[in-house]
Amino acid sequence: MKLEQVHSGADGVRLETTEGIMHIAFCTPGIARIRYTLNSELSGKASLVVVSRPVAEDILWTVVDQPGHLEISTALLTIQVDKLTCAFSYRDAEGKLLTKEPSRGGKTLERTEVYHTVFDVSADKVEIGQGADGLRARAEAINRKLDRQAYHTKLEFEWQVDEALYGLGSHEEGMMNLRGRHQYLYQQNMKAVVPVLVSTRGYGILVDSYSYMTFHDDAFGSYLWTDVDEEMDYYFIYGPEFDQIITGIRHLTGEAPMLPKWSYGYVQSKERYISQEELIATVQEYRDRALPLDCIVLDWQSWTGNLWGQKTFDPDRFPDPSQMMQSLHALNAKLMVSIWPIMGAGGDNHQEMSERGFLLGNQATYDTFREEARELYWNQANTGLFSHGIDAWWCDCTEPFEADWKGAVKPEPEQRMLINTAESKRYLDPGVINAYSLQHSKGIYEGQRSTSADKRVVNLTRSAFAGQHRYGTITWSGDIAANWETLRKQIADGLNFCVTGSPYWTLDIGAFFVRNHKEQWFWNGDYDEGVADFGYRELYVRWFQLGAFLPMFRSHGTDTPREVWRFGEEGEMIYDTLVKYLKLRYRLMPYIYSLAGAVAHRSYTMLRALAFDYREDVRVHPIDDQFMFGPAFLVAPVTTAMYYGPGSRELQGFNKQRSVYLPAGEWYDYWSDERIGGGLMIEAKADLETLPLFVRAGSIVPVGPEIQYADEQPEAVIGIKVYSGMDASFTLYEDEGDSYNYENGSYSMIEMKWCEADRILTIGKRVGSYTGMQAVRQFAVEIAAHAGRFLVSYQGDPVAVRVES
Template sequence: MKGGTIVKLIATHSGTDGVRLETTEGIMHIAMYTPGIARIRYTLNAELSGKESLMVVNHPEAESVEWKVTEQTSHLEISTALLTIQVDKETCAFSYRDAVGALLTREPSRGGKTLERTEVYHTVFDASADTVETGQGADGLRARAEGVNRRLDREAFHTKLEFEWQEDEALYGLGSHEEGMMNLRGQQQYLYQQNMKAVVPVLVSTRGYGILVDSGSYMTFHDDAFGSYLWSDADEDMDYYFIYGPEFDQITAGIRYLTGEAPMLPKWSFGYVQSKERYISQAELIATVQEYRERSLPLDCIVLDWQSWTGNLWGQKTFDPERFPDPSQMMDSLHAMNAKLMVSIWPIMGAGGANHEEMKERGFLLGNQATYDAFQEEARELYWKQANDGLFSHGVDAWWCDCTEPFEADWKGAVKPEPEQRLLINTSESKRYLDPGLINAYSMQHSKGIYEGQRAATSEKRVVNLTRSAFAGQHRYGTITWSGDIAANWETLRKQIADGLNFCLTGSPYWTLDIGAFFVKKMKEQWFCNGDYDEGVADLGYRELYVRWFQLGAFLPMFRSHGTDTPREVWQFGEEGELMYDTLVKYLKLRYKLMPYIYSLAGAVAHRSYTLFRALAFDYREDVQVHSIGDQFMFGPAFMAAPVTEAMYYGPGSRELEGICKQRSVYLPAGEWYDYWSDERIEGGQTIETKADLETLPLFVRAGSIVPLGPEVQYTDEQPDAVISLKVYGGKDVSFTLYEDEGDNYNYEHGYYSMILMTWSEADRTLTIGKRAGGYAGMQAVRAFAVEIAGQAGSCMVTYEGEAVTVREADLG
């Protein structure tokens, strides 16, 4: 049923009490959380449900927001200083307008909110072991139980929220999927958790607003012949937030205001992370790190993938004593080489292990008698205790929470099921064990348990949790989401860029992928093993693809290589003096050179709700030329990268390609740009052809940028007292804040960090390094800066003692 006609208006002026509309078809409620954020709820019941939200944090200060209700002949207006919601009295159709009355978006004139009652069932299981089928596939251990009965749990609603989007409007968000859609206009998407789907129910529009739907059920998005709407499967009420920006940074800040801020990740997590399926022993882990150090190749973390446990005790959170005879000594050895260890842990546990038995005895397993119930607080606490006792207590630094969509069921067979089949297969399997209204939220609760457990154990190590699924607000638990087990081909590389950009547009700032893809080879009997390179790293075609993927990875929030089928260490791609090897080393070292810039932006993520990995619409929202560009992006405020996503040298089987121009087209938005490699100054507002040979990732710097650069190091914190180069790209006034803290504890939450505001004046051609604000233990009281200006010869050394210093262009030697 739709909203109907308003029969009674009840308005209070105590903030989130808001406006209650009693209609011929249910109750609507509008509350203003900030001048730019409205919460809208709708039910056919006598009262709203009062459900507890998993994604939205409490904001009691919202009660101080000033708003008013104005009654017009045909409609009501609920207004703040930034946002007006108009409600048609006859149909309850909503229109959203900014402070000057410009239309942002609206519902169809007949009304855009539909509720349909639906029955929600839960499955009753026989807990005996002989009713559970277990087996191991490409995606790890799976356990399945047939229910003995289905019982009615409650009544809920299918919800449908319709819009009439504007002709020039682009839409983004919904999480990270596998289709490579950038602009979602004219598309459809299914929102359920699966190996290569990480769901965040957020839309962001170039008209200057965002929509956050507070639903844990599976959803669908349509902007096609079937309509323009968001649909959810099982909700207690329709419950969503309208967030006005108009700029994307303001919208994502609004999303994080609602769902929680992203904490600081440790500095080392922005360095290079070496992973593969899999390092099998303590000796191999240590030897690999030693090789990186001997070759003077930067590295900050190595990853221990699945099966750290003994034998077939899948998911047991302890080290196999034969392959890892002394875990504490292993961690001491890795730490002595200034390397961290990330360990893979799973929510599913095989029978026979102590962790499984303890969970079972406490009644903390779901119906398959293998996956723990992350929605129970006590179960989360026990899961953390097991991880702490078996792994963290030995010195493990970070978590890889794999398979956090534990009930996917379509990773089998030679033919990939059709999208609608996959939707039914996976959601039916999830609803067998989880509440249908919460099947998208498992990863959130799993992440919560890890974060709260580690925070309670120590404040000396920041939580890092690499996880395959996502949900709105999960970022507040120190998570980085990766895109799943993708296949090695150029099409996948190209699509992944848009997938990641859309993920970060939902307000979740940390996303990454498997550099080089997980599956490199093709297996006809498994549809997902769809790589193009059966010879693995021996194939020059794969080496070229890997180099291009590595170049992209150097400009992602987490820089991590991973996959199966073939080795991944840098030296597997050649030796010093060879093109492939030398190019990998070039971008590996560039990542570390940029560390002062990257870590400063990580500070901005935590302290200013910033987004590091940015679709062009973040900075050029009104330029329609950028709306559908899914293979270029901003990396912070200064850099624009345009990765190469097609083969130029070799095809599969080391087949040499001929006649291919080593260039690519790049769109430069309006303004001036610098080619990073040459400092050539280029006018924007045009598409150019630029050099793109194997050594060259097309990389541009926006005129009006200050980029702090560090020395050549082997790990992120090797030279804390080193000279920091400040490279100014002139052309307009600009400022940049250099952020520093202790790097790997939570003292920054208590104000222990420093910020130095740096300002470039184009008119005066001067750089002012401002007075340092704040401080922390171990801070370099005296710093050396080397100032240079792009396109100008020479530099100027500055001794900085915390007070403001001005450098003029004439001071450059």
């Protein structure tokens, strides 16, 4: 491929080559949009993912013709284009190489034909089945018709030797650094795709494609491949720090809105609570035991009988939904309800969708790519559920055409990919099969926002895609199984999800499947006796400790109960340990909610791979079982059994420690305030009661009192603990907790700064206000590893506190 002509205009730089057209446009000085087509013009397609991509008029770029190559530069980024091969190289403002394509060129387009399926929609031609993963409907195809011509696209790179890559979403394999790896990118239970890569060399790549994709960095090459696209379309985002890259991603795909404060509290779920009496009684038990709780979840079959996916309450088990919600709210608890995109025949939801032609070819799953269908789906959910006062959505099975959850033997990865993508392509355009969840989430968000401004949208969803975070979603990792290997892998899966710019990820604490049903490959937990097995109780405690430091803290699963008291009684080690971390989560609520404010207002990420903060330390690149939770905490979950194996078998010879890498700097052991030098591996105490937890020197951590729900005691004294050793800062964020008034400035921020040299803590001037704000605040200042606390009365004006050594 040879460069023939260059045209620079207001919309960017057009490169005419011997094999098609390339176009480079700058969205910001550090973000370049790059397109490539073999057609005579670019497609001009509307994006489902990118919401802010016009070329900024005030961005200056230059085009310099150099011997052998072209240089297209902004103040932050230079793209060099080889004139003979059109290979791209990307450099920063100082000329440092970020990454490059192979010298022969790295962009390949291969024409492909796109077909759509024609179905016989008569009732006797639709096969209805019930699997472990819900209702399934499959229609008989009559024919396939040619729809259009498109491209397979292939984007190749030559990544650097010391470069680590992260991202692509949450998958089940537990890959951390993606170098030397291969990943299939299609939506599945336990696969949530986000087509974003982030590099420790200081850049990110967002691919604006919604078809099946693959990632390779192996013997087959180093590239991203897409199945069906109108053209190659991707964004190169310069940081160089991960937080700056995330800011760029959200500039393109939209900011994450505030979730309600209660959603950062404890969420109790199981498969399943069957009646309004059981829901209320469970919450009452938490209150009677003084165990903190903010939300309880109603899993599938809130509907009547076999009317799968009907968005109404069964009148026999939920005879008075409005009164149920009043009772739960009186207990200061919220309710999350599971809804599905697939609907069984017989209910009025299904009938209405069918009559209006809004069902896909299987005559059961609604077409979320049609705006009118999304509006109808919301109207049904509003009439049947939201109007009664429910607080949050659990959008289950948001990859509705997964087809391999059956049989005793797990299909090979290639088989799984073929089975599932083929099933999706039966009913959806092959060019959009990865975006079903994105559009489904859009309908829920826009529907609720149009109905009420008093409740923030909370949507727990099993699948995800780039940009979905702008719709108030939290993604969980699917129906995982209870074993130590899965626990360990989940950490890397969550970190790689959040590094894509999607900030909210969680999992089923304790795993969904606990027992082993050998006739079904996915039902492969290690604990047939459930909570009666001390091996499972130990595993659950470790999962619970991890969950206390995730964006959403939620227990869920089948096979065995999940309430705290099912694991023992007060005075017993396992019960007391669960309560310890449950209460710790709530004491950290001022810190956590301030992080949530930073997510919404500053494009922050609270669940952080170590490379966010220690990008240039190559020792952190492969670490897959530690992470930062906000700027202060380094969390090192225990992922091996130390006390019991399955069947309550006692283990011997474990020293109750785990190795932890502390990056450069100084650290404090959270439990003892012992100060430890960084840049080395240590052996940390890790008995069952102890999650290895460290605080970075130069941190300010606000903490609250022991509370029973997130909004309790708004007037309480807030502790300010300073971990000295370096200068520090932290912004305390507060707002009304559950409305969208913050979008109009109804919130407050108080910046706190610690000066190490002067040993002065300055609590800065409060900026902003909101209804219900505590005009006078009491802060109890404490310096780690030093005795004494200083009570400070704060009325919104700056206060300085000097602390003697």
